[in-house]
Amino acid sequence: MKKVPFIIPELDLGVRIQRLMVIIHKLGLNKNKKAVLDNEKIAIFDFLVKNPYILNEVLKTEGKANTIDIGETDYGTIDSLYPSVISLLDYGSIKGYLQILVTLDFIEIQVNETIFYISTTKGERLITEDESPYLLRIEQLSLAVLPLRNFSTLQLIKKIRPFIKGV
């Protein structure tokens, strides 16, 4: 298969796994140190972190307005105008990324009726040693997702759906 001579950033492995690692690191364990993120929830939170404008609208409906700053690059872009809905439900790709992370020992699995994912020490170190602006931004956005962590997958999708017409 011939590769194209340019990179689509959103399809770059580094971009994807970085985001997933931050999400798992920040949201993987609840107050009682119990693992809470499964494959589907990770996919949904990945979607929200990728689309801060939509995240902001969902938080507003939960009475959490003004939790995040909407930056210049978060709206008015072509992506924000027409967000890809498929990525919200693309569990197959997410599984692949998680597999890589598990293989590289950046995350580990906990099984409790369902497979949950949590960060490893190695994984944490990788993220914390990086201080790029984009990473910092993802961390900020991931923390903003906390109020939504306890909703079920179905509930989350219901909350997100009204805002997927684009901004």
Add this chain to the structure above:
Amino acid sequence: MGEKVIVSSPSLFVEKLVIVGRKKNYIVSFTKGLNIIYGDSDTGKSSILNIINYCLGGSEIDMYSELEMNGLYCLLQVSLNGTQFTIKRDLFDTSAFVEVFNSDIANIDTIFPREYGPNYKKSGQDGYFSDFMLQALNLPIIKVRQAPTKDDSSQVRLSFRDIFKYCYLDQDDVGSKNLLDNKNFSQYNKVKQTFKFIHKLLDTQIADLEEDIGNKTALKKEKEESYKNISSFFRETQLGTLESLNEELEIIADKMDKVQSDIKTITSNMTSDTMQFDEIRQTIQQFQDKINQKSIEKRNKETQLEQKLRLKKNYQLDKEKLESSLNITKRLPRSESINVDCPICERGMSFDFLQTKLGANSTNTIEVEIRHINSHIKSIESFIEDERQQITTIDNQIRLLVENLNKYKDFLDIETNKFISPYVQQRDIVMSSKASLIEEKKKIEHFKKLRKQLNELFNEGEVLSTQILSLKGQLENLKLTTPSINAVLQDITDHLDEFLKFIPIRNPSDISVSEKTFLPVVRNRDYVKLTSGGLRTLVSIGFLMSILKNSILKDTYYPRFLMIDTVGKYIGKTATRIKLSETPVNQNNLVNQYIQQQNEDTDVAEDLIENITDPHKYKNLYEFFIGFNKKYNHQMQIIIVDNDLPADVEDELQQFVVKHFKVDGSNECEIGLIDDAQFEHQLKLQK
């Protein structure tokens, strides 16, 4: 014996009835002699007579829904002893004053009316309406004893309405046992007194006449005095004569024409001379067009700018992502040759392959891509800058154009204002002249009314003179030839006899007028004892026709006017009836039909005995009217209402028909008196 026509009984002619309505006026015109109103039921035929009666002082009006919805007030143009009057009365407020204008309907706006109280309970500015009617008909205003046989009985006025009882037979009166209210004992005494009065048989006739002459003479003196005073007042205040006022009006009319023409000239001059400004207007329009064009250009540029900005943002975000990815990728461990499961199908695959499939790029590739994105960002920034500059340039151009446009606009405004102002001033002056002329005209027309009012005084004085002369003549006559009651009753009997034989009724014998009741007697039976409703109809009509005829031939106080509502009451008339009467079999059927269609106030069996269903009687009745009209048409007026006319003479009678109503409006007939009442009309058609 030759029948000499003595024209000395008073005359009352109804010329026109106008019901002034909300949307239109409803007009009925009449002529001297015979007038016929006929047609379907519920079309307002009886209403016409009812309203005439109301205008002539009746206390009530029979209101019905079409009239109530569409009518406002009524005007009745009458001729009383040859003088025209218009009587105006409100349809709804029966206690309101009655206005009387000394003119026909067309001219009521040119004079002031007199105001009369509708009854003796309420006096208008000019007195009571009944007195007006009596005076206009030159009838004495007298009082009669309520109980004539008792000397100490109180006196009551004999009003015009008492006399008019003999002039109007409504639907209930025709053929009624209670004709002329004879069952009401206390009322009927007055009715009998009225009968005597009409025929100049009252004991007090001479004294009454003398009193009347005295009153009229005094009134005439009063009017002459008023005339003199008002005349000299007008002279002192220099109120012009009618001729001079008319001349002034003509002058004003000429001036008005000139003023109108001046206004026209000014306006047209103003319009034509402003063409010099057309060039400036064109230039202004051109500027406007350019500005619009530039505005559109600017909007397009702004849209493009927005798109470029959006693209730049995208590039910036991509760059941030890739820079972050670069950091991570550099620190990822070297790939290991292990096998993993495919995340989709769970088949085995190498880790390297999975990474590649999921978009792993070398650090070199990522760095190259970042460089490319930087270069894209730089290009797009330069485009954005270009776009911004172009927008600024267009903005400046628009501003300049707007400045120039405003300069031209201001110039145009000032110049046109300078130019038009004098025209506007001129026009204002002329308009003000016009307003003054209109005011002046109104004033003079009012003065004319005042003049006419004064002339009226003079005319009334003249009328009084004539009346006094006539009364004096009557007085002489009375003194010489005291009429006897028997003679009068005999005359009326003769006429009634002639009528009943013309019809003819069955066994027209022993016909007279009772000395006691002043009601007809047939076959020696009093009118009230006649059981056949049909016979009573004929006799009651005949009786009033006889009184009318007598007043034409002799000198009476009867105003030679008669209204009869439903001449054909109880009488057989229609084609179906003709058919029925030709088939003597099935008498029961005939009786049943009668019972269905006739009033309960008749003895059906008696009607049959009288052969009232004979259509020839009905035809002859109308033949009588035709004959009567031929002989006396200018000397009297009869208004008849009926549901239909005898087929044989229907064509001949058309010349007398004043209104013919048909509910379906066929044959070009009106649907009713209120001929634009749609809703009720639809209901009637459905019935």
